[in-house]
Amino acid sequence: MGLLSVGGVLIGPEFTYAETLKEISDSLHNTSGFYDLVINGAGMAGFYAAIEASKRGLKVLILDKRTSPGFDIAGKRRLWLNTNGIREWDDAMIDLFCPEGERNEIGEPALSGVARSCYKNELLLFAGSLKKGMLRSLLVNGIDVLLMTDIWGVVVDNQNQVCGVTIASKHGLYFVSCGSFLDVSDGSLFTRGVLGLAYEIKEAGFVVELEGVSPECPNILSVDTSWGISDNCVKLHKGKKFPDQYLLEFRFRVSTNDLSCIERQARLLAAEIGKRLPELSPFLSESKIRYWALESSLSVVGDIDETMFPKGYHMFTAPEIYTDCEDLSSLYVNMRKVTGMMPRYHNDRKGKFVIYVGGKTVFACGDVVREDGFKLPLYDYIPKRLSVTEENVPLLIAGGGTAGTAAALGAMRKGMTPLVVEYFNDLGGTKTVGGVSSYYFGFKDHKLIKELEVQIKSVADTYHLKTTIPRSFYFLKKLSEAGNSVIHGAIVCNVSMKGRSVDSVLLCENGRLRRIFARLVVDVTGDGDIAYFAGAKYKMGDSRMGITQNYSHWDIPFRPKVKNYNRDYDILIIH
Ligand SMILES: Cc1cc2nc3c(=O)[nH]c(=O)nc-3n(C[C@H](O)[C@H](O)[C@H](O)COP(=O)(O)OP(=O)(O)OC[C@H]3O[C@@H](n4cnc5c(N)ncnc54)[C@H](O)[C@@H]3O)c2cc1C
Numbered sequence: 001m002g003l004l005s006v007g008g009v010l011i012g013p014e015f016t017y018a019e020t021l022k023e024i025s026d027s028l029h030n031t032s033g034f035y036d037l038v039i040n041g042a043g044m045a046g047f048y049a050a051i052e053a054s055k056r057g058l059k060v061l062i063l064d065k066r067t068s069p070g071f072d073i074a075g076k077r078r079l080w081l082n083t084n085g086i087r088e089w090d091d092a093m094i095d096l097f098c099p100e101g102e103r104n105e106i107g108e109p110a111l112s113g114v115a116r117s118c119y120k121n122e123l124l125l126f127a128g129s130l131k132k133g134m135l136r137s138l139l140v141n142g143i144d145v146l147l148m149t150d151i152w153g154v155v156v157d158n159q160n161q162v163c164g165v166t167i168a169s170k171h172g173l174y175f176v177s178c179g180s181f182l183d184v185s186d187g188s189l190f191t192r193g194v195l196g197l198a199y200e201i202k203e204a205g206f207v208v209e210l211e212g213v214s215p216e217c218p219n220i221l222s223v224d225t226s227w228g229i230s231d232n233c234v235k236l237h238k239g240k241k242f243p244d245q246y247l248l249e250f251r252f253r254v255s256t257n258d259l260s261c262i263e264r265q266a267r268l269l270a271a272e273i274g275k276r277l278p279e280l281s282p283f284l285s286e287s288k289i290r291y292w293a294l295e296s297s298l299s300v301v302g303d304i305d306e307t308m309f310p311k312g313y314h315m316f317t318a319p320e321i322y323t324d325c326e327d328l329s330s331l332y333v334n335m336r337k338v339t340g341m342m343p344r345y346h347n348d349r350k351g352k353f354v355i356y357v358g359g360k361t362v363f364a365c366g367d368v369v370r371e372d373g374f375k376l377p378l379y380d381y382i383p384k385r386l387s388v389t390e391e392n393v394p395l396l397i398a399g400g401g402t403a404g405t406a407a408a409l410g411a412m413r414k415g416m417t418p419l420v421v422e423y424f425n426d427l428g429g430t431k432t433v434g435g436v437s438s439y440y441f442g443f444k445d446h447k448l449i450k451e452l453e454v455q456i457k458s459v460a461d462t463y464h465l466k467t468t469i470p471r472s473f474y475f476l477k478k479l480s481e482a483g484n485s486v487i488h489g490a491i492v493c494n495v496s497m498k499g500r501s502v503d504s505v506l507l508c509e510n511g512r513l514r515r516i517f518a519r520l521v522v523d524v525t526g527d528g529d530i531a532y533f534a535g536a537k538y539k540m541g542d543s544r545m546g547i548t549q550n551y552s553h554w555d556i557p558f559r560p561k562v563k564n565y566n567r568d569y570d571i572l573i574i575h
Pocket of ligand 1: 169170398399400401402403404421422423424428429430431436438440441442490491492493524525526527529
């Protein structure tokens, strides 16, 4: 019984969830086969572009390498905006940034004004509200969204006209067909990479969330030059959750374009600030770092020559940071202009070449992907003839979670120098970035566990760190002290085999493919990704229904335990 014929799917006791998914898929599979527009980056610019293009009737796919839309504000924890320009915001904007449903969670009584979210001249935000509001708006506007998926190439026809993009995810490499492509990646890094343009990341910014801050604390604090902080100062902004919650921002000079190094530098500086909080101000003597941003903001310099773009290729460089409400209104107007002239796509183009960071090759794709419950028109991409950077290491650890960090520490004890590849900028996996901060230790009497927990506690005390941060910082510190490399922000997306052994692992690191040959590969991705790429058999979900546990359904009442709070907001505090 097909959805299209009767407008519904029969779900009853005789149907399992898996069968229902299959029936829905059979009815809806690949209805269009292509997109008018694919957008790289689901930050504010990508979001507005997607909404505007969709309103004009274009079929849009938006992709982001991160776990949610809105990372340029929420992931960077820049949860404040100067109220300048807020009068021009309409109800939809207010509802997106400060929805009615989050009100129960505002624990700072001193807030007032628009949406009861203003403190002095700043509008305060919740990360969870924004991320969920953006995702909801994209979906209800009929826009397809692919998260944790990075674009690594642009496919053109023999007229040098865009006709698709190549993408990488935990599931592998794919091709998706489209008529126009818009790059709104941070600092236009994708465009710079794919066109081979010279650029420099000059400076970066990072935000830590503090608790225990005395309300009299000044909002600009001076630091000595020896701290290595730009302008010799840090700035504080009020948080919305509790009276003593503040967000501390700082900037720092960088001398590399390597994002893993920049993220490491940000965290080492943040922890140093944590250690010296009492020295920074007497109003911070009882403060601790409760969380920190998932990502730094980047100040990128270097010209972009738009005449090098293939036809149908568009780019917009969004501001590194949004300072006030007016910035977002102007961004909205700009994105309306950028998408205003984009045409509908006539799917008559044949991909000839794929242009990617470091090369150009003849394009070839495989079959359309069939997966029940998933109806995006993706085609398998066969990674042949790709000339990508190649490296050799003795030991590659894929995944920097609980198991991956233990494997790395264990290997270090044996005198090895492992290379850890991790999707997130922080180590620790489910137990840290996943937000599982309180833990049941079934086996806590083991010597190694005891030793580890004592050391993590000592890091927490020394650097004034709380929640999951001491654990991820401890791993970072241990690995960097021993000179080990961690590639952050990288997705393991394929392997090559030599007989029955894994010979090399393919990564997509911020839009750039890298192949790493390793004598030994440890698969600690938590999902067996390496094993999957190597061809191991697997089953997904529980044996009865085929469903997996959705962590976002977990109910996590944060401090203070608010009764009857709206669980739809700010639950995914880090996730
Ligand atoms: C809500 C919840 C509560 C829990 N409570 C407890 C508890 O109380 N006690 C307990 O003992 N256990 C608990 N667990 C289980 C425990 O957290 C996990 O067993 C443990 O974290 C698994 O560690 P791991 O290193 O294998 O995987 P993960 O922690 O998932 O680490 C895998 C890492 O690999 C990275 N990765 C994955 N795929 C790729 C890829 N393709 N490319 C690059 N990087 C990749 C991920 O980003 C991640 O950092 C809980 C789990 C959940 C979800």
